[in-house]
Amino acid sequence: MIGYQLTAYGPPASHTIATLPDIVVGPGQVLIRNEAIGLNFPDALMVQGKYQKRPEPPFVPGRDCAGTVIAVGEGVTGFKIGDPVVAQVFSGAFAEQVAAPVERVFHRPSGVSAIDAAGAATVFNTAFVAVSIRANVKAGDRVVVTGAAGGVGAAAVQLAANLGAHVVGIVSSEEKAELVRCCGAERALVIAVRDEEALKDVFKNEVRRAWSDDRGADVIIDTVGGAMFQAGLRGLGFAGKLVIVGFASGDIPAAKANYLLYNNLTVMGAPLDIHFDEALDRMRDGAAWWLGLLAQGKAQANVTAVLPFERLMQGLQDILDRKVAGKLVVQTGAVV
Ligand SMILES: NC(=O)c1ccc[n+]([C@@H]2O[C@H](COP(=O)([O-])OP(=O)(O)OC[C@H]3O[C@@H](n4cnc5c(N)ncnc54)[C@H](OP(=O)(O)O)[C@@H]3O)[C@@H](O)[C@H]2O)c1
Structure with a gap:
């Protein structure tokens, strides 16, 4: 062969x-x-x-x-x-x-x-670990997926949408936005900025208000890491969960524990391979x-x-x- x-x-x-x-x-x-x-x-x-x-x-x-x-x-x-x-x-x-x-x-x-x-x-096995095993997404949850037109991102959008969640996908171009809408996202936000402070503003002002109030997301599935992860924390509402899938940006971020404490947040990993051994x-x-x-x-x-x-x-x-x-x-x- x-x-x-x-x-x-x-x-x-x-x-x-x-x-x-x-x-x-x-x-x-x-x-x-x-x-x-x-x-x-x-x-x-x-x-x-x-x-x-x-x-x-x-x-x-x-x-x-x-x-x-x-x-x-x-x-x-x-x-x-x-x-x-x-x-x-x-x-x-x-x-x-x-x-x-x-x-x-x-x-x-x-x-x-x-x-x-x-x-x-x-991509679907990984999305399943992130969406179902780790985040335990349920009907009605507000879910944001970063890198939403990527392999894992698009799978996560589809699994969350099939569970009845309200899904918003973050992408970098209108072409990718179209793909994410076809996957069942209620909205696809095209965010071109990559600078951390600008991204944080976008998440505070746009992403957490994507559902017409200021409650924020229940779950963020992050495939990008770096500045997107830091900004993602600003998009979460009360008891929000940020699920780390990967670091497509190449930048492994660090979460400030005080930010998680004061905002009542959970950050969790979603590693695929270990779930074949443990679950x-x-x-x-x-x-x-x-x-x-x-x-x-x-x-x-x-x-x-x-x-x-x-x-x-x-x-x-x-x-x-x-x-x-x-x-x-x-x-x-x-x-x-
Ligand atoms: N947890 C696990 O066990 C597991 C399993 C599989 C994959 N992963 C990881 O998950 C991440 C996503 O995997 P994937 O297969 O979905 O990748 P992919 O298909 O290449 O998608 C990654 C997405 O990330 C976005 N992105 C933002 N900044 C980027 C950059 N600097 N370089 C490349 N992409 C960038 C891109 O979307 P925009 O252009 O719209 O920003 C792209 O669509 C990777 O880090 C991968 O290693 C983890």
Whole structure:
């Protein structure tokens, strides 16, 4: 089979396709023939060695894939050869085959293509952790999502909207605003300023009044970090919760404890991978929920481009260059 095997960390353009040995499925694993591979911001960090975990090369990176089961390892129940599946692994997806731990594999309902499922896996699982497990969003809640046209942002908008929340998305352009409205946000605020003081003013004056009163948001799902996080705290109302998803701005902020105390706020993290270890049943329920929403047309994977395998690394560079609205998916061609 072919795949991208990292021999050293470096920019996306430094990684090339290699011929790799076929995978022998191990105990507890499901061997998948990939039909589609989803690209994510963390993949772009991983190949550069900038992700929080740095496996020792050589290894095949890649988190999201979908295809068909071609073998099951010892001890695996619930999957058989021929099943359509989607998987969200820690690494290994950037190849024609992937051996996924069974707990990271989900049945793909009919009506959900491999392309949509691969485009949705990490972002919807992450959004589920943020929106449901951590923030416990309920019908009627006021929810602000930053980076709302990004992968996780758009998924968070859709999950919160499906729960009956009143969602406002923060984006940087009118094109992205349109995507966020299509995802179910009641409003999309185009905020071009990035300076922290200016952003704080925007959150105090516009975001917390987005619902025609000054009560502020119940929940802010923040995918951007930096100045957006600091400003986000100003958009919260009484007992508001700010959920940290990531730092797409590259800036890891610090929260002043006195601000949290005086304003009765909670700041919490929403790390995806650890939930597969600590809350697997909830993750399985969550995946069944969002896959069901996709199957029923109540949520969209927002795949905006499908690339050939040889353009996978260019896709990661486009994500880093902030050229992408929605999701990029790679279709695997000739499968060995
Ligand atoms: N918690 C977890 O386990 C977990 C899982 C997956 C991803 N993440 C993290 O979550 C964040 C978002 O991931 P994603 O897949 O949604 O990324 P994405 O699709 O690239 O979207 C990120 C969004 O952030 C906004 N942004 C603001 N400043 C930016 C900057 N300087 N560079 C790039 N984007 C910027 C962009 O929207 P505007 O242009 O509209 O501002 C963009 O749409 C990343 O930090 C990622 O590492 C965390």
